[in-house]
Amino acid sequence: MQEVIIATKNEGKAKEFIRMFKPLGYEVKTLLDFPEIQDVEETGKTFEENAKLKAETIANVLGRMVIADDSGLVINSLDGRPGVFSARYAGIEKSDQANMDKVLSELEQIADNKRQARFYCVLAVAAPGKETFTVSGTCEGVILREKRGSYGFGYDPIFFVVEMDRAMAELKPEEKAQISHRSQALRKLESQLPSLLSGENE
Numbered sequence: 001m002q003e004v005i006i007a008t009k010n011e012g013k014a015k016e017f018i019r020m021f022k023p024l025g026y027e028v029k030t031l032l033d034f035p036e037i038q039d040v041e042e043t044g045k046t047f048e049e050n051a052k053l054k055a056e057t058i059a060n061v062l063g064r065m066v067i068a069d070d071s072g073l074v075i076n077s078l079d080g081r082p083g084v085f086s087a088r089y090a091g092i093e094k095s096d097q098a099n100m101d102k103v104l105s106e107l108e109q110i111a112d113n114k115r116q117a118r119f120y121c122v123l124a125v126a127a128p129g130k131e132t133f134t135v136s137g138t139c140e141g142v143i144l145r146e147k148r149g150s151y152g153f154g155y156d157p158i159f160f161v162v163e164m165d166r167a168m169a170e171l172k173p174e175e176k177a178q179i180s181h182r183s184q185a186l187r188k189l190e191s192q193l194p195s196l197l198s199g200e201n202e
């Protein structure tokens with residue numbers, strides 16, 4: 001099977017990419033398979049900038065094409081926060097529970113009809129000597145008042161998916177893969193994968 005490198009150290013993302021790429025005929029490797037590679041500092045102001053930064057840095061380290069994912073939760077009534085700070089919203093130790101608790105407490109006084117939010121995902125494709133490009137996807141929802149469900153990762157337990165009438169963390173992996181911001185973005189890339197990977201090592 002042809003191999004695709006996803007420049008992420010996030011276990012939840014890694015599992016989703018493995019599942020999404022399998023039916024397309026690709027085997028996914030992530031940075032969890034390359035523990036010697038250091039974290040890329042995410043200094044960008046936008047998801048696009050950070051996705052490019054991660055993809056280009058790792059493409060240069062490995063000398064081959066890689067895809068990076070920068071994603072997060074954007075909440076209207078918090079002026080777009082946590083946004084690019086989603087992973088480290090409650091502190092640098094990146095705790096999903098602490099991040100969700102912080103959002104829930106910030107929204108405590110916010111009425112039910114003002115809790116709209118979206119997940120956003122940017123995928124950047126980079127290869128040494130080639131122009132980097134990005135695709136993006138979104139998933140619309142509402143922030144719940146307490147956590148629900150145990151599938152997924154990150155903010156999934158507090159994100160109600162309008163389209164599915166359930167919390168993201170109540171969706172089975174195959175259901176999340178039908179509607180998620182990540183799979184929307186990947187769909188825009190799918191048809192280009194064979195040409196992007198031609199000339200890469202098998």
Ligand SMILES: O=P(O)(O)OP(=O)(O)OP(=O)(O)OC[C@H]1O[C@@H](n2cnc3c(O)ncnc32)[C@H](O)[C@@H]1O
Pocket residue numbers: 007008009010013042069070071072073086087088099119152153154155156180182
């Ligand atoms: O940078 P990498 O190594 O990929 O891993 P990360 O966890 O730091 O990833 P990001 O910088 O892109 O931050 C994304 C954060 O947004 C949240 N997030 C992204 N996609 C999500 C999803 O599908 N479900 C729930 N939360 C998500 C989650 O808290 C992530 O840690």
Ligand SMILES: [Mg+2]
Pocket residue numbers: 042087
């Ligand atoms: Mg990160």
